[in-house]
Amino acid sequence: xxxxxxxxxxxxxxxxxxxxxxxxxxxxxxxxxxxxxxxxxxxxxxxxxxxxxxxxxxxxxxxxxxxxxxxxxxxxxxxxxxxxxxxxxxxxxxxxxxxxxxxxxxxxxxxxxxxxxxxxxxxxxxxxxxxxxxxxxxxxxxxxxxxxxxxxxxxxxxxxxxxxxxxxxxxxxxxxxxxxxxxxxxxxxxxxxxxxxxxxxxxxxxxxxxxxxxxxxxxxxxxxxxxxxxxxxxxxxxxxxxxxxxxxxxxxxxxxxxxxxxxxxxxxxxxxxxxxxxxxxxxxxxxxxxxxxxxxxxxxxxxxxxxxxxxxxxxxxxxxxxxxxxxxxxxxxxxxxxxxxxxxxxxxxxxxxxxxxxxxxxxxxxxxxxxxxxxxxxxxxxxxxxxxxxxxxxxxxxxxxxxxxxxxxxxxxxxxxxxxxxxxxxxxxxxxxxxxxx
Numbered sequence: 162x163x164x165x166x167x168x169x170x171x172x173x174x175x176x177x178x179x180x181x182x183x184x185x186x187x188x189x190x191x192x193x194x195x196x197x198x199x200x201x202x203x204x205x206x207x208x209x210x211x212x213x214x215x216x217x218x219x220x221x222x223x224x225x226x227x228x229x230x231x232x233x234x235x236x237x238x239x240x241x242x243x244x245x246x247x248x249x250x251x252x253x254x255x256x257x258x259x260x261x262x263x264x265x266x267x268x269x270x271x272x273x274x275x276x277x278x279x280x281x282x283x284x285x286x287x288x289x290x291x292x293x294x295x296x297x298x299x300x301x302x303x304x305x306x307x308x309x310x311x312x313x314x315x316x317x318x319x320x321x322x323x324x325x326x327x328x329x330x331x332x333x334x335x336x337x338x339x340x341x342x343x344x345x346x347x348x349x350x351x352x353x354x355x356x357x358x359x360x361x362x363x364x365x366x367x368x369x370x371x372x373x374x375x376x377x378x379x380x381x382x383x384x385x386x387x388x389x390x391x392x393x394x395x396x397x398x399x400x401x402x403x404x405x406x407x408x409x410x411x412x413x414x415x416x417x418x419x420x421x422x423x424x425x426x427x428x429x430x431x432x433x434x435x436x437x438x439x440x441x442x443x444x445x446x447x448x449x450x451x452x453x454x455x456x457x458x459x460x461x462x463x464x465x466x467x468x469x470x471x472x473x474x475x476x477x478x479x480x481x482x483x484x485x486x487x488x489x490x491x492x493x494x495x496x497x498x499x500x501x502x503x504x505x506x507x508x509x510x511x512x513x514x515x516x517x518x519x520x521x522x523x524x525x526x527x528x529x530x531x532x533x534x535x536x537x538x539x540x541x542x543x544x545x546x547x548x549x550x551x552x553x554x555x556x557x558x559x560x561x562x563x564x565x566x567x568x569x570x571x572x573x574x575x576x577x578x579x580x581x582x583x584x585x586x587x588x589x590x591x592x593x594x595x596x597x598x599x
Contacts, residue, residue, distance in 0.1 A: 230333060231331040231332065231333045232260065232261060232262050232286055232287070232331060232332065232333060233260065233261040233262070233329070233330070233331055234261065234262045234264065234289075234320075234324060234330040234331055234332040235256075235257075235258055235261045235262070235263055235264065235324070235330075236263075236264040236320075236321055236324050237252070237253060237256050237258070237263065237264075237265070238264075238265075238266060239321075239324065239325065240256065241256065246265070246266045247265060247266050247267075247268035247270065247271065247276070248263065248265035248266075248268075248271070248276040248279050248280055248288075249268065249270065249271055249279070250271070250275075250279060251279075252279070253279060253280065253282075253283040253285075254283070256283070258280065258283050258284055258285040259283070259284030259285070260284065260285075260286050261285055261286060262285070262286060262287045262288070262289060262332050262333075262334070263280045263283075263285040263287070263288050263289070264288075264289040264290075264291060264317075264320060264321070264324070265280065265288060265289070265290055265291070266290075266291055266293060266317075267290055267291065267292050267293055267296055267311075272303065273290045273301065273302075273303050273305070273309070273311060274303040274304065274305055274306065276288060276290060277305045277306050277307050277309050278306055280307065281306055281307045285307070286307070286308070287307055287308035287309065287310075287334055288305070288307060288308070288309045288310075289309075289310050289311075289312060289320065289332070290309065290310070290311045290312070291312050291314070291316075291317030291320065291321070292311075292312065292313050292314040292317055293314060294314050295351055295446075296313075296314060296351045296446060297313065297314050297351055297445075297446035297447040297448070298313045298314070298315075298348065298446055298447065298448055299348070299350045299351040299352070299374065299446040300312075300313060300375075301374065301375060301397045302375050302395055303395060304384045304385045304389075304391065304394060304395060305385075305386075306385065306386045306387075307386070308334050310334055320332075342438070344437070344438050344439045345437035345438060345439045345441065345443075345444055345448070346437055346438050347370070347372070347437060347443055347460050348437070348443065348444050348445070348446065348448070349370060349443060349444070349445045349446065349451045349455045349456065350373065350374050350397070350446060351445075351446035352397075352398075353370065353373070353399075353455065354367060354399065355367075355454050355455050356453070356454035356455075356457075357454055357521065360487070361487065361511075361512040362512075362521060362523060363511055363512030363513045363520065363521055363522075363523065364512040364515065364517065364520065364521065365453060365454075365457065365458075365517075365519040365520060365521045366454075366457065367454075367455075367456075367457040368426070368429075368430055368457045368458060368519070369406060369429055369430055369433055369457050369458055369459070369460075369461055370402070370433075370443075370455075370456060370457060370459065370460050370461070371402040371403075371405045371406045371409075371460065371461045372401070372402060372405050373397060373398060373399060373400075373401040373402030373403075373405070374397045374401070375395050375397055376395065376396055376397065376401040377393055377394075377395050378393065378394065378396065378401075379392060379393055379394075380392055380393055380394035405461065406429065406461060409429060409461055409463045409466060410422075410425050410426075410429065412463065412467075413425045413428060413429070413466060413467065416467055417541070420472070420541070421474055421475070421476075423472075423473070423474050423475035423476075423516075424472040424473075424474045424539070424541070426518075427469065427472040427473040427474065427517075427518045428466045428467075428469040428472055428541075429458075429461055429466045430457070430458040430518040430519060431458065431469050431471070431472070431473075431518045432462050432465035432466045432468075432469050433457075433458040433459030433460055433461055433462055434459050434460045434461075434462045434465075435456065435459040435460075443456055443459070443460060453519075457519070458518065458519055468542065469541065469542070470540070470541070470542035470546070470548070471538040471539065471540060471541065471542065471548060471567075472538065472539050472541050473516050473517060473518045473536065473537070473538060473539075474516065474537075474539050475515065475516050475517075477498065479510065479515060479516065480498075480515075481494060481498060481502055481507060482507050482508060482509050482510045483509070483510055483511075483512065483514075483515055484497060484498075485502075485504035485507045485509040486509030486510050486511055486512075489504075490504075491503055491504055491505075513532075513534055514535070516536060516537055520534055522534060522583045524558075524583070531583065532583050533579055533580065533581045533583065534579070534580040534583065535577065535578075535579050535580075536577065536578055536579075536580070537575055537576070537577045538567065538575065538576060538577075538578075539573060539574070539575050540569040540571070540572055540573065540574045540575075540576075541572065541573070542569075542572075543572075544569065544570060544571045544572055545569070545570055546568075546569050547566055547567065547568045547569075548566070548567045548569075549565060549566050550562035550564075550565045550566070550567075550578070558583070559583070560580065560583050561580075561581050562578060562579070562580055562581070563578065563579050563581050564578060
């Protein structure tokens with residue numbers, strides 16, 4: 162929707178004086194293997210020559226004097242059980258890997274660097290780490306202790322097929338340097354949290370995705386091979402995506418001191434990017450189109466977030482009414498907001514009634530497969546501006562917006578709109594998701 166205008170019901174009242182607590186500035190952040198748009202995606206790329214074919218991959222270690230000669234290639238998983246396939250501690254005992262490039266399957270029980278340590282301890286010359294089907298194209302690189310390459314699931318299958326097809330498989334690892342403009346990017350990582358929200362399926366989760374895969378940052382002690390002096394490390398996880406979004410929120414607060422936490426969250430969500438650098442929708446780890454339970458509102462775009470035009474604002478009273486609606490006790494709600502609240506004196510609301518930039522409409526027999534949603538927007542853009550609603554409804558679902566145009570004469574002016582007649586025309590899917598964006 163372009164130029165949305167939300168209109169929630171009148172602000173519910175809680176017990177006690179007006180709270181200072183402005184409402185949570187929490188974003189549910191998941192991650193994608195892409196730096197901020199201003200930086201552009203880059204990768205330290207190696208090429209493996211396997212049976213005459215090159216398989217591009219990623220790694221970090223650049224050992225001096227690395228030879229690109231063909232070396233014997235072995236996959237322990239073909240002669241042992243799953244422990245040897247994962248190159249777990251002690252699993253390579255009794256397997257001849259000395260002087261060879263060893264292929265190991267990625268494991269949840271040991272990290273790639275740990276696998277490399279095991280291979281090196283067993284006498285291996287280098288390691289190839291192959292993704293499983295779950296990981297797909299999500300590659301987590303690390304600071305390795307020996308020449309290492311990490312390949313996606315498809316390339317891993319090709320390499321294993323080659324190993325099984327010849328009597329003396331051989332391979333080499335050659336550094337190609339840093340490549341820029343890798344496509345597609347961003348991509349939702351395999352380990353990135355997915356929705357729907359278990360606490361309340363009426364609220365779309367996650368809110369946003371941000372850079373969280375292979376993030377280079379300072380580290381408190383040296384990492385890498387023995388004797389390394391590198392004080393930087395590469396980490397992946399939500400703990401890497403969250404600082405990016407926190408930094409964006411801090412920049413927006415500096416630029417717009419009068420914006421509430423809810424307004425900042427709205428600006429980030431409604432200006433997020435839904436397309437990768439190849440012009441297509443952002444894919445998941447298997448390069449299939451990611452859905453909204455993986456993407457949320459999309460990938461954070463700091464430059465656009467500075468000028469959202471319209472924001473969906475919220476006061477603390479709405480959060481209090483929502484928490485009471487979730488059947489939290491007075492003690493629990495009071496602990497969250499920092500003052501006494503009596504839910505019996507609060508008119509509770511559901512997640513659909515929260516003035517959020519996105520929402521989920523569960524269509525079922527209970528609501529006769531039809532539901533209306535109200536929203537309110539605040540103009541933080543130019544005065545004398547008009548916004549027009551654009552609807553992109555899922556197949557088999559009818560969606561209408563009333564009014565279709567919102568006109569503002571001044572900054573901070575508020576207008577409301579209703580997303581109406583959200584209903585199933587054909588029984589294709591019983592859940593409709595909406596993303597309201599400026």
